[in-house]
Amino acid sequence: MNSELLDALTILEKDKGISKEVIIEAIEAALISAYKRNFNQAQNVRVDLNREVGTMRVFARKDVVDEVYDPRLEVSIEEARSINPNYSVGDVLEIEVTPKDFGRIAAQTAKQVVTQRVREAERGVIYSEFIDREEDIMTGIVQRIDSKFIYVSLGKIEALLPVAEQMPNERYQPHDRIKVFITKVEKTTKGPQIFVSRTHPGLLKRLFEIEVPEIYDGTVEIKSVAREAGDRSKISVHSENPEVDPVGSCVGPKGQRVQAIVNELKGEKIDIVRWSNDPVEFVANALSPSKVVSVNVNETDKATTVVVPDYQLSLAIGKRGQNARLAAKLTGWKIDIKSESDAAESKAASESADAAEQE
Structure with missing residues (x-):
């Protein structure tokens, strides 16, 4: 190893944002493992990589003791003081044990570490980029x-x-x-x-944000979305600006805006309804395209009973109950749909029962 390695690490630090010190520490740790593996050494060692010129040395670390039990890990006080008289029991003696042919192994190990760290850094960059794009299109x-x-x-x-x-x-x-x-x-x-x-309601919301400038700039707000992907969806919209028609903004000139979204979703039908904080108005709007005669609200159970013309009953309920189901999801209210004739019969029966009780 030489200064070329340090130059390469400096370039990596600039281009990939990987700290040179972090890579050097990782190389030193990897070289310790490589030394023990290739030279069948079990002793404690330290690898020193010179940050200035790129030279590398291996040092065996041994505890200074009175009596040696494992010469791979320990050195006697007498031997330590023969090297330096200042050593005491409990100190750590370092002896250079750099093998002559360790340069090739060191270079290979350094390359592996650098490659791994670069790969990890690139993965980190990708993760950072995409974690910020969760719930985006x-x-x-x-x-x-x-x-x-x-x-x-x-x-x-x-x-x-x-x-x-x-x-x-x-x-x-x-x-x-x-x-x-x-x-x-x-x-x-x-x-x-x-x-x-491709089925998440958020996809529909993001598509409207792309196609409708009034939603993108906040003039029109998407309040709720209910979706049965590939078949039918409902979306409620609102604008605080009385001069802006939120439904018309989403539909676009000649229906171009909503049609672009329908095309992207391969023909999925989309009902755009006006949001209201009045549940009577909101539920009636949500059951579009069906007409609604009346909406009775039960605040306690958050439930509504909706009366529709007899000829509109099947339209209000929808195929396999889809229209009513989507309207309930969109509004957050339970919806019970009755035809006018059924509602009249129920009312008449209720009035008869009340009259009987009074008698």
């Missing part, structure tokens, strides 16, 4: 597909798209460009591991 390229994951290249690293996070109406092929939502970034022994999703 990125465009990736499909690399390969197996039974558990789709591997999506995000540039510096491959992300994992699990089967459960893949949209059921999509078929992926290598080299496809797709937008994904980063759900989790983990630090592992093999480097950072990134998990992404």
Whole structure:
């Protein structure tokens, strides 16, 4: 080893941000192991790497004792004082034991340590970059597909798209460009591991932020999202500015903005509704496209009973109850839907019962 190593470490420190002192300490520790392994030595040793010229020396460390039991680890007080009369029992004597052919092993060991530290530093940089992008959206390229994951290249690293996070109406092929939502970034022994999703409600929210400038600048706020990926979603929006139509802003001129998102999600239907802090108005809006006659609110149970025209009942409930289910998720209220005729019958029956009790 020579000054070229120190020059290389200085360059690494500037380019990769890896402390030169940290690498030198790691090299010294690795050289101790290499010395013991290659020269069958069990004694305590210290490796000294000269920071100025890059020279390396190995020192055996032995405890100074009255009586020697293990000559590999101990030296008698008499022998120690023959080297230096100032030694006392309990001191540590260091003797240089640098092998003649240790330079080749040292160079190889140093290369391995530097390579490992560079790899760790690069992993650290990638982790730091992506941990800040959790719950964000990125465009990736499909690399390969197996039974558990789709591997999506995000540039510096491959992300994992699990089967459960893949949209059921999509078929992926290598080299496809797709937008994904980063759900989790983990630090592992093999480097950072990134998990992404195509089904997460956050993907829909981020897509609206990209397509709708009023959401990006804060003029329009997304209040809640309910999503059954690949089929239908509902999103509630609000603006404090009375001159801004939050729903119209999201739909865009001739529906261009929302259509761009529908295209990205391969035809997933999206209902955009106006948010309100009045549960009567909010629940009625959330059941769009169905018309609502009335909404009765039970604050205690956070439940609502919604009356709709008879011909709108199936529309309000939706296919397999989907519209009602998404509206409940969007509003956070339980929703019981009745047709006008059923509500009238229930009311008549209730009035009859009350009249009977009074008699």
